[in-house]
Amino acid sequence: xxxxxxxxxxxxxxxxxxxxxxxxxxxxxxxxxxxxxxxxxxxxxxxxxxxxxxxxxxxxxxxxxxxxxxxxxxxxxxxxxxxxxxxxxxxxxxxxxxxxxxxxxxxxxxxxxxxxxxxxxxxxxxxxxxxxxxxxxxxxxxxxxxxxxxxxxxxxxxxxxxxxxxxxxxxxxxxxxxxxxxxxxxxxxxxxxxxxxxxxxxxxxxxxxxxxxxxxxxxxxxxxxxxxxxxxxxxxxxxxxxxxxxxx
Amino acid sequence: xxxxxxxxxxxxxxxxxxxxxxxxxxxxxxxxxxxxxxxxxxxxxxxxxxxxxxxxxxxxxxxxxxxxxxxxxxxxxxxxxxxxxxxxxxxxxxxxxxxxxxxxxxxxxxxxxxxxxxxxxxxxxxxxxxxxxxxxxxxxxxxxxxxxxxxxxxxxxxxxxxxxxxxxxxxxxxxxxxxxxxxxxxxxxxxxxxxxxxxxxxxxxxxxxxxxxxxxxxxxxxxxxxxxxxxxxxxxxxxxxxxxxxxx
DNA sequence: CGCGTCCTTGAACCTTTTCAATTCAGGTGG
DNA sequence: CCACCTGAATTGAAAAGGTTCAAGGACGCG
Numbered sequence: 001x002x003x004x005x006x007x008x009x010x011x012x013x014x015x016x017x018x019x020x021x022x023x024x025x026x027x028x029x030x031x032x033x034x035x036x037x038x039x040x041x042x043x044x045x046x047x048x049x050x051x052x053x054x055x056x057x058x059x060x061x062x063x064x065x066x067x068x069x070x071x072x073x074x075x076x077x078x079x080x081x082x083x084x085x086x087x088x089x090x091x092x093x094x095x096x097x098x099x100x101x102x103x104x105x106x107x108x109x110x111x112x113x114x115x116x117x118x119x120x121x122x123x124x125x126x127x128x129x130x131x132x133x134x135x136x137x138x139x140x141x142x143x144x145x146x147x148x149x150x151x152x153x154x155x156x157x158x159x160x161x162x163x164x165x166x167x168x169x170x171x172x173x174x175x176x177x178x179x180x181x182x183x184x185x186x187x188x189x190x191x192x193x194x195x196x197x198x199x200x201x202x203x204x205x206x207x208x209x210x211x212x213x214x215x216x217x218x219x220x221x222x223x224x225x226x227x228x229x230x231x232x233x234x235x236x237x238x239x240x241x242x243x244x245x246x247x248x
Numbered sequence: 249x250x251x252x253x254x255x256x257x258x259x260x261x262x263x264x265x266x267x268x269x270x271x272x273x274x275x276x277x278x279x280x281x282x283x284x285x286x287x288x289x290x291x292x293x294x295x296x297x298x299x300x301x302x303x304x305x306x307x308x309x310x311x312x313x314x315x316x317x318x319x320x321x322x323x324x325x326x327x328x329x330x331x332x333x334x335x336x337x338x339x340x341x342x343x344x345x346x347x348x349x350x351x352x353x354x355x356x357x358x359x360x361x362x363x364x365x366x367x368x369x370x371x372x373x374x375x376x377x378x379x380x381x382x383x384x385x386x387x388x389x390x391x392x393x394x395x396x397x398x399x400x401x402x403x404x405x406x407x408x409x410x411x412x413x414x415x416x417x418x419x420x421x422x423x424x425x426x427x428x429x430x431x432x433x434x435x436x437x438x439x440x441x442x443x444x445x446x447x448x449x450x451x452x453x454x455x456x457x458x459x460x461x462x463x464x465x466x467x468x469x470x471x472x473x474x475x476x477x478x479x480x481x482x483x484x485x486x487x488x489x490x491x492x493x494x495x496x
Numbered sequence: 497c498g499c500g501t502c503c504t505t506g507a508a509c510c511t512t513t514t515c516a517a518t519t520c521a522g523g524t525g526g
Numbered sequence: 527c528c529a530c531c532t533g534a535a536t537t538g539a540a541a542a543g544g545t546t547c548a549a550g551g552a553c554g555c556g
C-alpha cells in the first residue's frame with residue numbers, strides 16, 4: 001500500500017485564491033525576483049491559480065503531460081524518479097519559493113514525480129503562457145533561464161555528493177544545505193523539523209535508511225547534533241561544515 | 249603535475265573558420281535543430297567563431313566569468329567540478345552537437361570546468377547575443393529551453409545511477425548511454441574507442457578506477473564485452489541492457 | 497488506547513576501496 | 527627501428543564502509 005494517495009482527484013483549482021506576487025512574502029526568492037512592479041503584475045495575471053496540495057498527494061507524476069511550472073508557495077515537496085526496475089530515487093526536496101517541473105520542458109512529459117510532504121500550496125504557471133511572457137519581458141526571460149541554470153548547478157552538486165562523499169559527509173552536506181535554504185527564508189538557523197522520512201533522506205543521499213539513522217546517532221554522540229525523531233538541532237555548525245570540507 | 253595544460257594562451261579565435269550551421273553535419277542534433285533556414289542563418293551570423301581546443305587544454309574552468317555557451321563541433325570533452333577539499337568529480341562527457349557551459353548562466357561564473365579529451369573544435373555562442381536572439385526567434389527560445397531541460401533530465405538520470413546502482417550496473421549504464429549517443433551520430437553501434445581514462449570514468453560513476461577496470465574485466469570474462477585498452481566492443485548488448493534493468 | 501509506521505540498534509555479510517605490485521601501451525629520442 | 531620511459535591499466539589481497547536482515551521501541555494518528 002503506497003503511502004501516497006494517488007494522482008487522485010486533484011483538488012480543483014480554487015479560483016478563490018487570487019495570486020498576488022506583489023504582496024507575497026516570497027517575492028525576493030521566487031520567480032518574480034528582480035522584476036519591477038509593473039512586470040510583476042503582468043506575471044501575476046498569468047499565474048492562473050494557487051492550488052492546495054494535501055500531504056502525501058501527487059502534484060504530478062513521471063509520464064504526466066507537462067503543462068505547467070509550479071512554484072511552492074507554502075509547504076514542502078519531494079521529487080523522485082523511478083528506474084526501470086521499479087526502485088525510486090529521490091532527486092530533490094523543494095521548499096517555499098522553489099520551482100518544480102522544469103524537467104518536463106524537454107520532452108513534454110514529466111521525467112520525475114512530485115509529492116507534497118506536508119500540506120502545501122503551489123502557484124501554477126501554465127507553461128505556454130510563461131513562454132509567451134518570456135518573449136515580452138526581457139527580465140523575466142533572464143530570470144527564468146537563471147533558475148533553470150541554478151537547477152543544473154544544484155544537480156551537479158548533488159552528483160558530487162553522491163559520487164565523491166562518504167556517508168557522514170553526505171548527511172552533513174544535506175543538513176547544511178537544508179539549514180542554508182531555511183535561513184534564507186527567515187527560519188531558525190540551528191533547528192529543523194525534517195519533513196521527510198529517513199528512507200527518503202537515504203534515497204536522496206544514496207544510502208539506506210539505517211545508515212542515515214546511524215549517522216544521525218553518531219553525530220549526536222559526538223555532540224554535533226541533537227536529534228529527536230524529526231527534529232534536529234545543530235549544536236556545532238562549524239564542525240559540521242568541516243566534515244564536508246575535509247577529505248578524510 | 250597536472251595532465252591538463254593550463255588555462256593557457258587560449259588559441260586565439262580563428263576568424264578564418266566561418267561558422268556555417270546550414271551545411272553542418274550536426275544541424276539535426278545541435279542547437280539549430282528544428283529551425284527553418286532563414287532562422288538558422290540568423291543564428292550563424294551570431295555564432296562568432298569556431299575555436300580549436302587541443303587535447304588536454306581547458307575550454308573554461310570553474311570560476312571563470314561566464315561569457316558564452318559552447319557547442320561541440322568535433323571532438324570530446326569532460327566537465328568536472330571540484331569540491332572544497334580539492335577532489336574533483338567528473339560531471340559529464342560531451343560529444344559533437346552537445347552544449348557546454350549552461351551552468352554559468354546562474355551566477356555569471358562557471359560552476360564547473362571543461363577540458364578537451366581529444367583535439368576538438370567548439371562553436372562559440374556569446375551569451376548576451378544568444379539571449380537577444382531568443383527574444384526575436386520564438387523557436388530558438390523554445391529549443392534553447394528544451395536543451396536546458398534536457399540537461400536537467402540527464403543530470404537526474406546520473407543521480408539515479410550514482411544513488412541506486414551497483415558498480416556493474418553503473419558501468420553498463422555508462423556504456424549503453426555512450427553507445428546510444430554515438431549511434432545517434434552515425435557511428436558504429438557496437439564498438440567504441442573510449443576517450444577518457446579509467447580514472448575519469450570512475451570519477452563520473454562514483455567508483456575507483458580499479459573497480460571500473462575489474463568490472464570491464466569481469467564483463468569480458470562473461471563474454472559481454474571485448475576490451476582492449478581504450479577500445480570496447482559490445483558483444484551482447486541485450487545482456488548489457490538487462491544488467492541495468494534488473495534490480496539484483 | 498491501540499495500531500501502523502517510522503526509527504533505532506545489533507550482527508553478519510558483501511561490495512567496493514585501499515594499498516601494492518606488475519604489466520601494458522604509446523610516444524620519444526637515440 | 528628499437529629501446530626506453532612514463533602514464534595508464536590490470537590484478538591481487540586485506541581492510542573498511544555500508545548494506546542487509548532481524549528485532550525491539552517510539553511516536554503519532556485515528
